[in-house]
Each structure stands twice: as structure tokens, then as C-alpha cells.
Amino acid sequence: MTETALVWLRRDLRLADNPALRAALDAGFAPQLVYIDDPEGEGGWPLGAASRAWLRRSLAELAEAVASRGGRLLLEQGDSLTILRGLAGELEAGAVYWNRRYEPAVIERDQAVKQALRGDGLEARSFNAALLREPWTISTQQGGPYKVFTPYWRRVQADLDEVSPPCAAPRELPPSKLEGRSLDDILPLPSPRWDRGFWEHHRPGEAAAHSRMEAFFEDIDDYPEGRDRPDLTATSRLSPHLAFGEISPRQILHALREDSPANEEARQHFIRELGWREFSYHLLFHFPECTDADLTSSLKGFDWAEVDEDSLEAWRRGRTGIPIVDAGMRELWATGTMHNRVRMIVASLLTKNLRYHWLHGARWFWNTLVDADLANNTQGWQWSAGTGADAAPYFRIFNPVSQGERHDPDGAYVKRWVPELQAMPLRHLQQPWTQPDALARCGDYPAEPLVDLKSTREAALAAYKASRS
Incomplete structure (x- = not known):
């Protein structure tokens, strides 16, 4: 009888290019796939509500794929080590x-699990499935971690040709002796069903991830110019699939090089975006405190404002009176995602105009994004706040009016997510408070912006300069 190996799945919900699964098969084991819902093992950042809604559907897709090959995905809940033992x-x-x-x-947690299992006499091994290069394999000439993206990426790019091709999914899996728990038991449906609108925009699962990638590649030549336009569908929309490991960066890199019709500019532009993801993980690994504290000390004395709960809630719900910001926050609430350019705009308003600490935004995004990823979420917010490695300069404060006019030139994005403004003339759409008569005919949309953009910008600059001196 073939000996069993448990393959413990987490953020690697796929059968193809799954190194742990492939290693078990190559070693001659009968693999038993298991997913354990263990929120306490995640520390201070257990999966948020939107991510758990995605996870439920992703696990359902994976379970079906495993069953179609003769196996069973075991679902469990509780302490990971106890259940694995x-x-x-x-x-x-x-x-x-x-x-x-x-x-x-x-x-x-994983180090403790590995030590305990080996103490039990089991072989316990872990593999790289999520990154092109693991954080400890890249260092500066001085032997330390990188804190600036450009030299980091130059170093990684030099070795990209050495990235091995992805491995195939197994055609068959052995039957299981165990039943496990039901999906409804460990991940019940949201109640009420606040996630219904998500699935008009997303389809979780490994098969959907590859379909999404292939569709993106068909139009990838538009990516360098269109990626900043929230009114267009020019981005890959692969982030939730990457976050849950339904597709790997190695698969994307290989497909981009081998199967994509992309021109070289578009190809390199998108590979660079994979590089930013890698850089975020590099920072997270080497500076683990950055999930809850400023990465740099340059703003150690910064005068963050005391939070006004009504203002914070207005930002969360898309009621700031600033259309491009409100459109982004409403898109997030309705779909579980937000265009990357708009993420930067809404983050700038929160951290610089309102001067609220970036953790208020990071926590909200963590709970509402289906693509919530601790490395990316942390570094995105620290970049916007000016507190992170390779951060936006403190004096870069996005003007949401000009950003809206530039990146949503026809107003299609704002009008989609802020339908109250459908009748607002385009020339006033991004700053409707300048036309009170027209705005009065726009339902209950706020008559004034939450903050005065000019004065709060000046106050933020003064506070930044004071902290740096």
C-alpha cells in the first residue's frame, strides 16, 4: 500500500504548478489534500470578510477539480498543528x-508546526509556490535587504531566465479514506448576502484564473497606456487569483513569454508589476513589523490627526463629496475590488488631506478587498502615506479633481459608481460643489467636499516638513 502524505493547502488553491503536491507525487506518496481554516494562526491579520467570501467559492472550485481526478479535498477548522497530527x-x-x-x-506558526511534526517522526517539508524569487535569496552588495525598488528589480531581472517552467497538474488523485467537514460548516455563506454583487465581476477558482489571464493577454498591448484608466478594462484583474494562489507568478511569467501575443513594451510593463508584488514580499519578510508600524523613521514625529469617526465613515462609504474618491469607495463596497490608480487617490485623501494614520485605511481595505494580500496591502498604504520603503515623496499629494479629469476623462467611471451625478455637466463632474444649482438636482449627494483640498494640502505639507526637521 502506498504511504500517504498530507498536502496542507493555504494560499495555493490550485493543482497545476503546486510544488508541494508535485513533490509528494514525485516522492511516491499518495497525496491527501487538506485545507484548515485557522484564523488564530494568522495572528493580527486573519482573513477579512470579503476575502473569506472569495475563499469559500475558491475552495468549492478546487474541491470539484480534486473530485474530478478521483480524490477529495478535506476541509477542517481549528488549530493547524492539532489537526495535521x-x-x-x-x-x-x-x-x-x-x-x-x-x-x-x-x-x-509554520516553523513550530515543522519542528513538532519532525519530532513526531514525520517528514515535514515546505516549498516556494508564491514567488519568482524568495526574499532571502536577494540581497544588496552589503548583504542586506533592498529598500528601493529599482535596484531590487534590476537584481531580480538578471535571474528571471533561471525561473523554472511551471509543472502540470496531476491527471489522477488517490481516493480518500476520510470525509472531512462541509464547506458550509467551516465557511458559511455571508448573512445577509452582502457579497451577491461580487460575483457579477469575479469568478474564483483555478480555471477562472487562467481564463482571466488569457483574456487579458488578448488586449495586453493596451496595458501601458490604459492601466491608469479606471473607466477602461485595461488591467489584468488577476490580483485575487494571485492572492489565493489560484495561479502562480511563475505560470503568468511563462505564459507571458511563451503564449502571449504581447508586444515587448507591454510584456515588460506587466512583468514589472509582478516585480512590485515580489518587492512587497521582500519587504514584508525582512521588516515584519511593517504590518502595524511605519517602515521608515523619517516621519516618526508626524502629526497625525485625531480621527473623526463621522469623517472616516464618510470616506469608507463613498460620501466625501469628491466624486473620484466616492466612486472608488463604492466600487470597493459593491465588488470587493478597486482600480489601482483610484486606490492611490483614495489613500492620498485619507493619509494626507485628512491626515489619518495609514492603518485606518489598511484595516478597511483588508476587510473589504477580495484580493487582500498582507504584503501588497501594507506596502501600498505605506507608499501612499510616505512611511514605507521607496515611498511616494511626502510632498506628493494627489489632487483628486485633476486625477479624475485626467484618468476618467469622459466621466464614465464616476457616473457608473456615483449615479447621482449622471446629469452633472462633464466640465464640473469632478468638482460638483462649484455648481451648487446643478448639484441641488443630484439627489442627496454631499453639497460640499469632506475637506477643503487646498488648505488640507498645505496643512499636510507643513506637518510633513515639521516632522522631517
């Missing part, structure tokens, strides 16, 4: 394999 005993398993994660609390 229990399953290993029931199945008389000889090994437990998994793919690595890089969040601080998860690293600590």
Missing part, C-alpha cells in the same frame, strides 16, 4: 508537505 495518525501518513507563506505570524 490527527489526520497523520488516522491515515498513518509518512509526510506533511506545504507551500511557504511569508506573513510574520504564519512564519512563526
Whole structure:
């Protein structure tokens, strides 16, 4: 009888290019796939509500794919080590394999799991499934981590040709002796069904990830010019699939080089975006405290404003009276995602015009994004606030009016998500408070912006300069 190996799945919800699964098969084990819902093992950043809604559907898709190959995906809930030990005993398993994660609390948990399992006499091994290059394999000439993207990416690019091609999914999987728990048991449907609108825009799962990638590649030549236009569908929309490991960066890189009709400019532009994701993980690994504290000390004395809950709630709900900001926050609430350019605009308003600490935004995004990723979310917010590595200069404060006029030139994005403004003339759409008569005919849209953009910009600049001196 073939000995069993548990393959412990987490943010690697795919069968193709899954190194832990492939290693188990290559070693001659009968793999038993298991997913354990273990929020306490995630430390201070357990999955938010929107991500758990995505996870439920992704696991359902994966379970179906496993079943179609003759196997069963076991679903469990509780302490990871306790459950892995229990399953290993029931199945008389000889090994437990998994793919690595890089969040601080998860690293600590995984190290303890590996040590305990080996102490039990089991083979316990982990693999890289999420990154092109793992954080500890890249260092400066002085031997330390990078804190600036350009030299980091120059170093990574030099080795991209060495990235091995992705491995195929197994055609068959062995049957399971165990039933596990039901999906409804460990991840019940949201109640009320606030997530219904998500699925008009997204389809979770490994098959959907590859379909999304292929569709993006068909129009990728428009990416360099169109990626900043929220009114267009020029971005890849692969971020939630990457966040849950339904597709790997190695698969994307390989497909982009081998199968994509993209011109070289578009190809390199998108590969660079994969590089920013890699850089975020590099920072997260080397500076684990950055999830909750400023990465740099340059703004250590910055005068963050005391939070007014009504203002913060107006920002969260898309009621700031600033159309491009409100459109982004409403898109987030309705779909679980937001265009990247608009993420920067709404983050600038929160951290610079309102002068609220970036963690207020990071926590809200973490709970409402279906593509919530601790490395990307942390570094995106620290970049916007000016507190992170390679951060936006403190004097870069986005003007949401000019940003809206430039990147939503026909007003299509604003009018889609802020329908109250449908009748507002285009020339006034991004600053409707300048036309009170027209605005009065726009339902209950705020008559004034939440903040005066000019005076709050000046106050932020003064506060930044004072802290730096």
C-alpha cells in the first residue's frame, strides 16, 4: 500500500504548478489534500470578510477539480498543528508537505508546526509556490535587504531566465479514506448576502484564473497606456487569483513569454508589476513589523490627526463629496475590488488631506478587498502615506479633481459608481460643489467636499516638513 502524505493547502488553491503536491507525487506518496481554516494562526491579520467570501467559492472550485481526478479535498477548522497530527495518525501518513507563506505570524506558526511534526517522526517539508524569487535569496552588495525598488528589480531581472517552467497538474488523485467537514460548516455563506454583487465581476477558482489571464493577454498591448484608466478594462484583474494562489507568478511569467501575443513594451510593463508584488514580499519578510508600524523613521514625529469617526465613515462609504474618491469607495463596497490608480487617490485623501494614520485605511481595505494580500496591502498604504520603503515623496499629494479629469476623462467611471451625478455637466463632474444649482438636482449627494483640498494640502505639507526637521 502506498504511504500517504498530507498536502496542507493555504494560499495555493490550485493543482497545476503546486510544488508541494508535485513533490509528494514525485516522492511516491499518495497525496491527501487538506485545507484548515485557522484564523488564530494568522495572528493580527486573519482573513477579512470579503476575502473569506472569495475563499469559500475558491475552495468549492478546487474541491470539484480534486473530485474530478478521483480524490477529495478535506476541509477542517481549528488549530493547524492539532489537526495535521490527527489526520497523520488516522491515515498513518509518512509526510506533511506545504507551500511557504511569508506573513510574520504564519512564519512563526509554520516553523513550530515543522519542528513538532519532525519530532513526531514525520517528514515535514515546505516549498516556494508564491514567488519568482524568495526574499532571502536577494540581497544588496552589503548583504542586506533592498529598500528601493529599482535596484531590487534590476537584481531580480538578471535571474528571471533561471525561473523554472511551471509543472502540470496531476491527471489522477488517490481516493480518500476520510470525509472531512462541509464547506458550509467551516465557511458559511455571508448573512445577509452582502457579497451577491461580487460575483457579477469575479469568478474564483483555478480555471477562472487562467481564463482571466488569457483574456487579458488578448488586449495586453493596451496595458501601458490604459492601466491608469479606471473607466477602461485595461488591467489584468488577476490580483485575487494571485492572492489565493489560484495561479502562480511563475505560470503568468511563462505564459507571458511563451503564449502571449504581447508586444515587448507591454510584456515588460506587466512583468514589472509582478516585480512590485515580489518587492512587497521582500519587504514584508525582512521588516515584519511593517504590518502595524511605519517602515521608515523619517516621519516618526508626524502629526497625525485625531480621527473623526463621522469623517472616516464618510470616506469608507463613498460620501466625501469628491466624486473620484466616492466612486472608488463604492466600487470597493459593491465588488470587493478597486482600480489601482483610484486606490492611490483614495489613500492620498485619507493619509494626507485628512491626515489619518495609514492603518485606518489598511484595516478597511483588508476587510473589504477580495484580493487582500498582507504584503501588497501594507506596502501600498505605506507608499501612499510616505512611511514605507521607496515611498511616494511626502510632498506628493494627489489632487483628486485633476486625477479624475485626467484618468476618467469622459466621466464614465464616476457616473457608473456615483449615479447621482449622471446629469452633472462633464466640465464640473469632478468638482460638483462649484455648481451648487446643478448639484441641488443630484439627489442627496454631499453639497460640499469632506475637506477643503487646498488648505488640507498645505496643512499636510507643513506637518510633513515639521516632522522631517
